Amino acid sequence: MIKCIRCGKENDDKNEVCSNCGYSFKEQKVEEAYRKLLKEDPVVPDEEKSGLIDSPILTFIFGILSMILPIFVFSFLAWYNYKKPSKVKLEPFRNVGNIFAYIGAAISIFLLVYIVWGLIAPK
Numbered sequence: 001m002i003k004c005i006r007c008g009k010e011n012d013d014k015n016e017v018c019s020n021c022g023y024s025f026k027e028q029k030v031e032e033a034y035r036k037l038l039k040e041d042p043v044v045p046d047e048e049k050s051g052l053i054d055s056p057i058l059t060f061i062f063g064i065l066s067m068i069l070p071i072f073v074f075s076f077l078a079w080y081n082y083k084k085p086s087k088v089k090l091e092p093f094r095n096v097g098n099i100f101a102y103i104g105a106a107i108s109i110f111l112l113v114y115i116v117w118g119l120i121a122p123k
């Protein structure tokens with residue numbers, strides 16, 4: 001028995017078209033093969049959902065934080081190292097921590113601009 005996907009009527013295997021609505025079973029086979037190819041999003045029950053991945057608001061907030069946080073961290077480190085008297089007496093190495101913090105801040109600002117520009121730049 002073949003069940004017609006258009007009207008739901010059970011038909012004999014020999015039939016080429018549905019006896020009720022005339023739908024072609026040749027077409028139906030193509031349709032079913034096509035539907036198998038299309039992968040639908042899996043339906044995930046609420047209790048199995050991970051809070052971060054399935055919540056667009058949380059994802060947005062964490063995405064923004066992950067871009068802005070490094071700037072604050074490295075800016076703070078630069079400021080903190082600048083204020084703190086260095087224990088290193090050797091002149092060229094005194095500001096190594098400071099220089100690394102500035103480089104980190106510069107890289108994080110560059111990455112932020114690069115990512116935001118990638119999002120808003122016209123194609």
Ligand SMILES: [Zn+2]
Nearest residue numbers: 004007018021
């Ligand atoms: Zn039918």
